[in-house]
Amino acid sequence: MGQKKNRIKDIAFHAGVSVGTVDRVLHNRGRVSEEALKKVQEAIIKVDYKPNLIARTLGSRKRHYIAAIIPDPSLDEYWTQSSLGIKQSIAEWAPYDFQIDTYHFNLYDKNSFKSISEEVYLTKPDGILLAPIFYKETLPFLMLCKTAGIPYVLFNSNIPEASSLSFIGQNLLESGKVGGELCHIGHHGPGTFAILHINENIQNAVHLLEKEKGFRKFFEENQSGGVQVVSLDLESSEAAKINQEIELLVADPQLKGILVTTSKGLSIVSAFLERNGKKGIRLVGYDLLEENIRYLKAGIIDFLINQNPKRQAFLGIHHLSNYLLLKKEPPAMDLFPLEIITPQNLDSYLNARLHSY
Amino acid sequence: MGQKKNRIKDIAFHAGVSVGTVDRVLHNRGRVSEEALKKVQEAIIKVDYKPNLIARTLGSRKRHYIAAIIPDPSLDEYWTQSSLGIKQSIAEWAPYDFQIDTYHFNLYDKNSFKSISEEVYLTKPDGILLAPIFYKETLPFLMLCKTAGIPYVLFNSNIPEASSLSFIGQNLLESGKVGGELCHIGHHGPGTFAILHINENIQNAVHLLEKEKGFRKFFEENQSGGVQVVSLDLESSEAAKINQEIELLVADPQLKGILVTTSKGLSIVSAFLERNGKKGIRLVGYDLLEENIRYLKAGIIDFLINQNPKRQAFLGIHHLSNYLLLKKEPPAMDLFPLEIITPQNLDSYLNARLHSY
DNA sequence: ACAGGAAATGTGTGCGCACACACCGAATGT
């Protein structure tokens, strides 16, 4: 039964050569005669050789170095979460001689990303974890890495044509559908449902539009008659304008629910409804940020969809490390479930260990 | 900065002893003088020693053996999920020379559990993962393991006085509260809300009552006037009787929502509502079982609370293995978040890799 | 025929650890 051992030494014995020769064919280092090559290859198949990964990593005392490039957490609480995920993974991989350095760029400044990415490239990392905020600037950088043979993993938002080792995040279309559903639950008959994009960064537009597509799709697929969907696109810099628009929106007595696609926007809308009364309007947003949690507990926000940025970053490093250390191919896409947070299950999420592992 | 290496050898150097002595204190093998012990312990702290897992497993060719004792999956789909979680962890730990054997007992037969547990005990495992269905029979078995020095981890339901290494599951009180919330969402004014226990096994009663307590608590804390809570306790063997009771329950035009606390019961209620019309009654239950999924997609079931049996079992093995291999103490309780499944986010849960890590 | 050198092959060492064993001195027994 249990094939006990199939070590390099066994291959060497079967092939009638030394372990050195076997080592050379295993690693394609050349310097092997046709004859020996053939015998060794046969022996490898014969004993069904599976390298002992434990011993391999111990034997090659290579130091792995990973660079993580994310927006500066001090500018946005969402990225603080990601940062925590990376910190956690640093602890996890330290025993395996991994060095993981985090580089921050300004979320609102393309040039900051450019200079940081150049800096990272010069450090010649063995792998890169990246949150691709700026599409136009990211793609060339990734192509550069590709030619340099540096593997990279994307998270949070995807660039499909970047042919990354893996992408970690959520399906934004489905996310929008769930947002629609949460706005709609328990409502019958006609009504207006709004989706609000309040962002500072045109770059994100494409992602937000994907959510909107899902939002609209939900209502198309779940026709209950007389339902109207509206969308609003606002610049987060103009606070006065935003409040004005929200006031206009809420004035419609038919308004039943709002999905806000950005966390920053959500707190603005929440504050508005807290001041002026909720009037039975369902409010749905994203992520377990401090302010959001407060508004959820207070009953202003009804649902949050958790994108789990902490775990995204954690798994990103995980996939990368596993690939570097064990040559384990990660899934091309690791899509997270769309977690729904309510006032009642909030604590169970806050208290859960998102994995020590 | 980067503390480069902290090997046993380094401890020995700092303590002014040999690696053999350090080894003895690390493994509590005795034969160490007070003086040396103190010096070594200080050195360990000083260099912040973290054992190299890689080298450890390579050096000690000890084979770890874990026994997992769960109900027979062929009798209940819920346990098929757990079984899958164990299978996944087998793959995870195989490289570290772990052998993980699963033993099944009959969910409906105490004696089957007794004989299986005795059989497992005779195999002298290094650790045990256990789903404690039969309280009265489980406790003595665990005490036996305790005296034999075999660590055990419980999952699914807890036996607090068993002093297990760890428990993995959900907070049932909060689970009931979430169940109440889901029944209530979008409803205003008066109405009746029911909680149904349909089980075959009096053993589970205490757990179900905990959920009921949470269910009632939610409605107490969220008074909206005229809300009435009723509970029903039924034997799953008497199908006719059940349908009769359900018919009676549904006849009440004030009935707004039902929480069914067992998966088996849920399919019975779902079938009833599918036949006789849903009449705007909110239906909430547990777990991503095949039938439940079907009814959720069909709109008969509105929400499912996911207990994530697969991940529970997976993490159970994980904690156990980590403890055996690295002496890493798991949390006494690892409570999972109360995941809410809707028709729209269902797919995202089904497609998600529960992470190999 | 023989040096020179490249091609082919074998040997040795260390990664960090666990563990068996050898050693040494002091206390004990007869």
Next chain:
DNA sequence: ACATTCGGTGTGTGCGCACACATTTCCTGT
């Protein structure tokens, strides 16, 4: 007095592998 035990300690080996290096073989050119 000597053998025996035993607490306390250090040394040596091997786990399976990668990789540097030593060694042999064989092919050139003169």
